[in-house]
Amino acid sequence: MAITKEFMRESLKDTSVVWMDFSMKYASFHNKNHIHCFFEGEDRKYYLDRIERYTSYSAENILSYDCKGKTKLMQLWKKITAKSKYNNVVKAFFVDKDYGLNAYEKDETVYETPYHSLENFYVNKETLERLLIKEFGLNSIDSDFKKVLDDFIDRHKLFQELIAPINAFIISFQELKSPIMIKKFKIEDFIEIKIDQINELKENTFDSLKEYYLAKLNDDVSKRRKHSEDNLYKFNQIIDKVEERFFENLSNVYSNKDTLIHGKFELHFLRKIIENLKDYNSNGHYFSRKRDNINIDIQSSNILSNLSQYALTTECLVAFLKKYNYVYEQEIMK
Incomplete structure (x- = not known):
């Protein structure tokens, strides 16, 4: 995304909306037992x-706020913590680590994911195990259960290796604080994902990624999309410096795939694996027998809710949340 004056005005407006919402809730409920929780977006x-x-805290005592992004959330955190009148407000802020390029000042009220983003919590062996048992009706002792898990581990490892250059390309732009539109990278243009095989459709070298992204920018210009000419100009100005950083970043991504692979790319992988398993089951392929009543919805834009019960809950998140039991007990004793 290009950082424009219009973007900054919208950012401030969005922050003001959440600030006003928080201020009103504080005025109405500051003497009651509530926790104020701030999220980047739909991660709530x-x-x-x-x-x-x-x-x-029970559900009715959890007050949540959608901050429309990490930058805006941290702006609110700074604003709230700067005012002493809010010192006794029970509050928690939840942010993604992203690529770890920006060092944010934060305190014990801020939880940061240990991986790139929340979506990474959904793509792991433990999540798939729970999903297979509850949604596909498999038992942990079934041969099909072991087959799926073994194939998932192998395909996931290969997927991360093949997708690493795209992540290094993105990181190299972000390190230089140059705008890059991550949504332009369609994983299905590069890789075909199935539980029993991964097919590379497009080469993932620096030159091929440069050509791919440049074509997207030129297409925007031809369609006269907003900021398209500015985005193309900035790309041409920075691309040589991006190349200088690319190979070091690629090595870093290869060494830290679990923490540096973009969460949305990971979630795309999981979605395609589940979709493929459902198709194979319907067609009588792959499984030893056809399974009935597999109705899990992975096409929905609400996939974070649909799969939330299966997602990983990290020890660091549990430790962060349990601190609020102490806060509650202290409030009761007052």
Whole structure:
């Protein structure tokens, strides 16, 4: 995304909206037992159940705020913590680590994911195990259960290796604080994903990625999309410096695939694996026998909610949330 004056105005407006919402709720409920929770966006669909489970706050006492992004959330954190009148407000802020390029000042009220983003919590062996048992009706002792898990581990490892150059390309732009539109990278243009095989459709060298992204920018210009000419100009100005950083970043991604592969790319992988398993089951392929009543919805834009019960809950998140049991007990004793 290009950082324009218009973008900055919209950012401030969005922050003001959430600030006003928080201020009004504080005025109405500051003497009651509530926890104020601030999220980057739809990640509340993952966190809210866990906040209720691991803290002393029931669902009706959890007040949530959609901050429309990490930058805006941290702006609100800074604004709230700067005012002493809010020192006794029970509050929690939940942010993605992203690529770890920006060092944010933060305190014990801020939880940061240990991986790139929340979506990474959904793509792991443990999540798939729970999903296979509950959604596909497999038992852990079934040969099909072991087959799927073994194939998933192998395909996931290969996927991360093949997708690493795209991540290094993106990181190299972001290191230089140059705008790059991550949504332009369509994983299906590069890789075909199935539970029993991964097919590379497009080469992932620096030159091929440069050509791919440049074609997307030129297409925007031809369609006269907003900021397209500015985005193309900035790309041409920075691309040589991006190349200088690319190979070192690629080595770093290869060494830290679990933490540096973009969360949305990972979630795309999981979605395609589940979709393929459903198709194979319907066609009588892959499984030893056809399974009935597999109705899991992975096409929905609400996938974070649909799969939340299966996603990983990290030890660091549990430890962060359990601190709020102590806060609650202290409030009760006053």
